[in-house]
Amino acid sequence: MEKEVYIKIQGRVQGIGFRYWAIKKAEEIGGISGWVYNAPDGSVEILMSAEPEKIDKMILACHQGPSLARVDRVSFIIGRRSSFLPEIERGKFTRVW
Numbered sequence: 001m002e003k004e005v006y007i008k009i010q011g012r013v014q015g016i017g018f019r020y021w022a023i024k025k026a027e028e029i030g031g032i033s034g035w036v037y038n039a040p041d042g043s044v045e046i047l048m049s050a051e052p053e054k055i056d057k058m059i060l061a062c063h064q065g066p067s068l069a070r071v072d073r074v075s076f077i078i079g080r081r082s083s084f085l086p087e088i089e090r091g092k093f094t095r096v097w
Helices: 018-029 052-064
Strands: 003-012 033-038 044-050 070-076 093-096
Touching (some): 003 052, 018 033, 018 044, 018 052, 018 093, 052 070
Antiparallel strands (some): 003 044
16 A cells, blocks of 8 residues: 655755655655655655655665765655645656756
């Protein structure tokens, strides 16, 4: 059974290829649908849906991030997303803007 998780990654995570890295990591793990977004507050947000073990692998990878990143915190976003952010398209993991 798939689950959906919305996370926020804070630290030095914009301008260093984090979104590109997240797309490649999701492809490497396989079976993850969702998107990655540079938030206005300097964080990166990821909405993803997959089997629980794949979600866990992606979250663990996000604690490290790409080589130029400095991840200070990974937290779960609970509740409703902003209405301008897209829904998940099954079978796709992509960058938002």
